[in-house]
Amino acid sequence: MAVRTPDPNPGWLSDDELQQARERMPILYVEAIPVRLDGLGQVTEIGLLLRMNAQSEITRTVVSGRVMRGERVRDALYRHLEKDLGPMAFPQLPADPTPFHVAEYFPLPGDGIYADDRQHAVSLCYIVPVTGSCDPRQDALELTWLSPEAAASELVTSEMEGGRGALVRAALARLGALR
Amino acid sequence: MAVRTPDPNPGWLSDDELQQARERMPILYVEAIPVRLDGLGQVTEIGLLLRMNAQSEITRTVVSGRVMRGERVRDALYRHLEKDLGPMAFPQLPADPTPFHVAEYFPLPGDGIYADDRQHAVSLCYIVPVTGSCDPRQDALELTWLSPEAAASELVTSEMEGGRGALVRAALARLGALR
Amino acid sequence: MAVRTPDPNPGWLSDDELQQARERMPILYVEAIPVRLDGLGQVTEIGLLLRMNAQSEITRTVVSGRVMRGERVRDALYRHLEKDLGPMAFPQLPADPTPFHVAEYFPLPGDGIYADDRQHAVSLCYIVPVTGSCDPRQDALELTWLSPEAAASELVTSEMEGGRGALVRAALARLGALR
Amino acid sequence: MAVRTPDPNPGWLSDDELQQARERMPILYVEAIPVRLDGLGQVTEIGLLLRMNAQSEITRTVVSGRVMRGERVRDALYRHLEKDLGPMAFPQLPADPTPFHVAEYFPLPGDGIYADDRQHAVSLCYIVPVTGSCDPRQDALELTWLSPEAAASELVTSEMEGGRGALVRAALARLGALR
Numbered sequence: 001m002a003v004r005t006p007d008p009n010p011g012w013l014s015d016d017e018l019q020q021a022r023e024r025m026p027i028l029y030v031e032a033i034p035v036r037l038d039g040l041g042q043v044t045e046i047g048l049l050l051r052m053n054a055q056s057e058i059t060r061t062v063v064s065g066r067v068m069r070g071e072r073v074r075d076a077l078y079r080h081l082e083k084d085l086g087p088m089a090f091p092q093l094p095a096d097p098t099p100f101h102v103a104e105y106f107p108l109p110g111d112g113i114y115a116d117d118r119q120h121a122v123s124l125c126y127i128v129p130v131t132g133s134c135d136p137r138q139d140a141l142e143l144t145w146l147s148p149e150a151a152a153s154e155l156v157t158s159e160m161e162g163g164r165g166a167l168v169r170a171a172l173a174r175l176g177a178l179r
Numbered sequence: 180m181a182v183r184t185p186d187p188n189p190g191w192l193s194d195d196e197l198q199q200a201r202e203r204m205p206i207l208y209v210e211a212i213p214v215r216l217d218g219l220g221q222v223t224e225i226g227l228l229l230r231m232n233a234q235s236e237i238t239r240t241v242v243s244g245r246v247m248r249g250e251r252v253r254d255a256l257y258r259h260l261e262k263d264l265g266p267m268a269f270p271q272l273p274a275d276p277t278p279f280h281v282a283e284y285f286p287l288p289g290d291g292i293y294a295d296d297r298q299h300a301v302s303l304c305y306i307v308p309v310t311g312s313c314d315p316r317q318d319a320l321e322l323t324w325l326s327p328e329a330a331a332s333e334l335v336t337s338e339m340e341g342g343r344g345a346l347v348r349a350a351l352a353r354l355g356a357l358r
Numbered sequence: 359m360a361v362r363t364p365d366p367n368p369g370w371l372s373d374d375e376l377q378q379a380r381e382r383m384p385i386l387y388v389e390a391i392p393v394r395l396d397g398l399g400q401v402t403e404i405g406l407l408l409r410m411n412a413q414s415e416i417t418r419t420v421v422s423g424r425v426m427r428g429e430r431v432r433d434a435l436y437r438h439l440e441k442d443l444g445p446m447a448f449p450q451l452p453a454d455p456t457p458f459h460v461a462e463y464f465p466l467p468g469d470g471i472y473a474d475d476r477q478h479a480v481s482l483c484y485i486v487p488v489t490g491s492c493d494p495r496q497d498a499l500e501l502t503w504l505s506p507e508a509a510a511s512e513l514v515t516s517e518m519e520g521g522r523g524a525l526v527r528a529a530l531a532r533l534g535a536l537r
Numbered sequence: 538m539a540v541r542t543p544d545p546n547p548g549w550l551s552d553d554e555l556q557q558a559r560e561r562m563p564i565l566y567v568e569a570i571p572v573r574l575d576g577l578g579q580v581t582e583i584g585l586l587l588r589m590n591a592q593s594e595i596t597r598t599v600v601s602g603r604v605m606r607g608e609r610v611r612d613a614l615y616r617h618l619e620k621d622l623g624p625m626a627f628p629q630l631p632a633d634p635t636p637f638h639v640a641e642y643f644p645l646p647g648d649g650i651y652a653d654d655r656q657h658a659v660s661l662c663y664i665v666p667v668t669g670s671c672d673p674r675q676d677a678l679e680l681t682w683l684s685p686e687a688a689a690s691e692l693v694t695s696e697m698e699g700g701r702g703a704l705v706r707a708a709l710a711r712l713g714a715l716r
Contacts, residue, residue: 017561024550025558026565026604028659040253041272067563069657072641072649074219092271093220095306097355100275101534102635102661104609112609113537120606122565124639127274166537173531176276176459179471179524196382203371204379205386205425207480246384248478251462251470277460280713281482283430291430292716299427301386303460345716352710355638358650358703398611399630432577450629451578453664454637455713485632534634 022119029123030077031103032063033171034085034130036145043175046151046168047130049084050141053161058141061161062168064123073097077126085143086135091128099124101170105162114163127171148177201298208302209256210282211242212350213264213309215324222354225330225347226309228263229320232340237320240340241347243302252276256305264322265314270307278303280349284341293342306350327356380477387481388435389461390421391529392443392488394503401533404509404526405488407442408499411519416499419519420526422481431455435484443501444493449486457482459528463520472521485529506535559656566660567614568640569600570708571622571667573682580712583688583705584667586621587678590698595678598698599705601660610634610661618665622680623672628665636661638707642699651700664708685714 013021021027034047048060065080067073074097081091103123105116114123134143150156152172157165172178192200200206213226227239244259246252253276260270282302284295293302313322329335331351336344351357371379379385392405406418423438425431432455439449461481463474472481492501508514510530515523530536550558558564571584585597602617604610611634618628640660642653651660671680687693689709694702709715 013561021558021562023606024554025562025606026608028563028565035274037272037274039272040257041274041276042253043274067659069560069562070643071563073639073659074221078219092308093216093218095214095216095220095222095308096279096353097220098353098637098639099635101531102610106607113534122604122610129271129274163537166531169527169536170531170534173459173524173528173536174275174277176471176528178527178531179521192382200379200383202427203375204383204427205429207384207386246480248381248383249464250384252460252480277457279456280710281431281456285428292713301425301431342716345710348706348715349710349713352638352703352707352715355650355707357706357710358700393632395630395632397630398615399632399634400611401632432579436577450666451574451576453572453574453578453580453666454711455578456711458633487629487632532633532635 026120026122028067029064029121030067030073030080031123031125031167032077032081032091032128033125033168034063034081034089034091034128034134034143035171035175037129043148043172043177045145046148046172047134047143047145048151048156048160048168049136049143051139051161052141058159059161060156060159060164062164063128073124077128081128084136084140085130086137088132089130089134090132091130093128094126099126100174101125101167103164103167113166116162125167125171127174148172148175149179152178205299205301207246208243208300209246209252209259210302210304210346211256211260211270211307212304212347213242213260213268213270213307213313213322214350214354216308222327222351222356224324225327225351226313226322226324227330227335227339227347228315228322230318230340231320237338238340239335239338239343241343242307252303256307260307263315263319264309265316267311268309268313269311270309272307273305278305279353280304280346282343282346292345295341304346304350306353327351327354328358331357384478384480386425387422387479388425388431388438389481389483389525390435390439390449390486391483391526392421392439392447392449392486392492392501393529393533395487401506401530401535403503404506404530405492405501405503406509406514406518406526407494407501409497409519410499416517417519418514418517418522420522421486431482435486439486442494442498443488444491444495446490447488447492448490449488451486452484457484458532459483459525461522461525471524474520483525483529485532506530506533510536563657563659565604566601566658567604567610567617568660568662568704569614569618569628569665570662570705571600571618571626571628571665571671571680572708572712574666580685580709580714582682583685583709584671584680584682585688585693585697585705586673586680588676588698589678595696596698597693597696597701599701600665614663614665621673621677622667623670623674625669626667626671627669628667630665631663636663637711638662638704640701640704650703653699662704662708664711685709685712689715
């Protein structure tokens with residue numbers, strides 16, 4: 001998982017504490033796939049973040065981050081949307097708090113669809129319509145809006161971090177937009 | 180089911196044709212439960228329509244109507260929302276076209292939770308956030324906004340047509356707002 | 359849609375009556391994707407029916423059929439599973455009556471993902487684990503069990519009738535088995 | 538949350554380590570509501586565990602337990618079903634790994650529907666059909682099977698630990714069995 005964006009509440013856990021927690025427990029994440037809808041609710045575009053990974057490769061990802069102790073899932077989702085898309089994105093948070101998909105990230109490749117070399121993370125995934133203008137923070141290079149067809153393509157899904165191409169396809173399937 | 184509101188395209192089926200269809204097939208409906216959300220997506224209010232039924236009793240119902248031949252579910256949903264809530268309701272149609280609930284209405288009471296003495300109807304049910312102002316058409320007396328607790332109460336659910344109290348409770352459960 | 363299997367209750371609607379209904383209303387269908395699960399509930403195989411279409415081409419499809427007047431969705435699902443898979447398939451019908459996907463079939467190609475030249479049909483789609491042995495009726499040539507990867511491949515999805523490759527991919531996404 | 542049943546792998550975390558983790562992170566749980574289905578998939582009974590809580594009161598709960606580091610959600614679900622229902626329960630694990638409901642437990646009452654004085658826990662909740670015979674471990678007094686009506690009653694839901702009456706009602710709503 002790639003929440004290398006600086007956290008607005010960095011003091012909640014020190015690096016050591018986070019490392020210890022990662023050695024003991026699965027870490028709870030939320031992830032959001034930003035979408036643009038037309039007036040009838042049909043998806044027109046999928047928003048993917050461009051980012052440079054630790055190997056200086058350009059990769060794609062979605063909005064992602066940890067749920068803090070004492071924080072509701074809904075608040076964590078809002079916090080990470082604001083962190084990754086800026087304050088003017090006006091995301092429409094889901095009325096239904098049940099995720100459309102649960103992504104399980106394991107450190108060793110081959111344990112499943114999703115991988116994260118830092119930790120075992122379990123991520124509650126949401127589709128979030130965005131109505132405003134997005135302004136990713138500086139560590140994300142760009143937010144690109146793609147058509148459903150482009151977002152589902154082999155080229156794009158192969159560029160996504162940690163196997164998240166499957167997550168994008170699952171979102172498109174849920175939206176009735178995956179052929 | 181209670182779509183006694185005049186249809187904007189009355190010519191699509193004559194009364195005779197509709198009657199014949201009802202004798203032969205289950206009739207496909209869409210239903211929508213209007214909700215108000217706060218900035219984090221949490222439900223604050225449920226919208227229920229007050230209506231006078233054929234026995235001149237005041238009853239409650241939700242947005243409801245048939246899917247026409249050649250019409251997409253999404254378009255039918257939009258059409259009935261506009262018909263029942265007026266043009267300024269600004270409903271946010273669901274990105275996910277899968278209903279949260281399927282209600283099966285049978286003519287004979289006792290065949291299940293939902294009843295409709297006119298027909299066998301199968302209804303795809305959606306939760307629809309509404310951001311504008313609602314102005315029900317004249318045959319609906321009023322749209323009332325209730326708290327989740329009030330909407331789930333015995334008093335309110337017992338006033339709902341055709342067993343739709345169960346539909347309201349199912350919606351609240353889906354929203355994480357049914358205790 | 360391809361329910362050309364002879365219906366066990368052919369008298370419910372004459373051909374003329376069915377034709378009339380098709381000219382007036384969307385027709386309600388159920389569809390089921392048979393799957394084999396391992397002991398932990400993970401999908402191991404997807405069952406697809408081979409069939410010869412009106413042009414004598416071999417095509418693939420899923421379990422599919424109409425909901426009759428007065429029939430519950432659950433009963434229609436069971437009836438068509440038995441019709442298409444035989445009496446020893448032992449399907450595990452879903453406890454949750456909400457479909458995982460709604461497929462809208464229109465007569466004209468280009469109106470959406472799914473097409474059916476006979477009618478406008480709206481289909482409630484379910485994933486149904488099957489534990490017994492399947493014995494398709496004579497008009498279906500065979501039931502073939504495919505791995506999730508094979509079922510999602512371009513080759514297989516392009517052979518499916520009416521755009522149902524998208525339905526298979528949506529099912530795999532829901533099962534966490536679409537990469 | 539009430540997983541006071543002895544864990545089959547107690548060595549995974551010492552009490553101290555668990556306590557430290559609880560002070561730092563939300564703890565990931567799975568919960569399962571055992572159900573009996575008829576041949577058409579309709580729920581006939583809901584299984585609730587009777588247990589004596591720390592105040593020596595008899596309370597009701599559902600199958601519940603932590604997800605361990607490195608463990609898949611599906612494996613955790615299976616492990617806790619076996620722990621709480623015994624080896625002959627033959628649970629049918631869900632093909633769809635998405636929970637039907639997410640329950641958020643906070644230590645302070647009033648922070649939401651669900652409460653757990655030990656920790657902030659986030660629980661992925663599943664409905665699990667059970668076909669065999671259940672034999673709860675000694676620390677659970679009994680597994681009782683209730684009709685959907687009885688399980689949804691005020692009497693029963695008020696006896697459930699941590700607000701889980703709402704969880705049972707949400708399950709019944711999802712099964713189309715909550716009036």
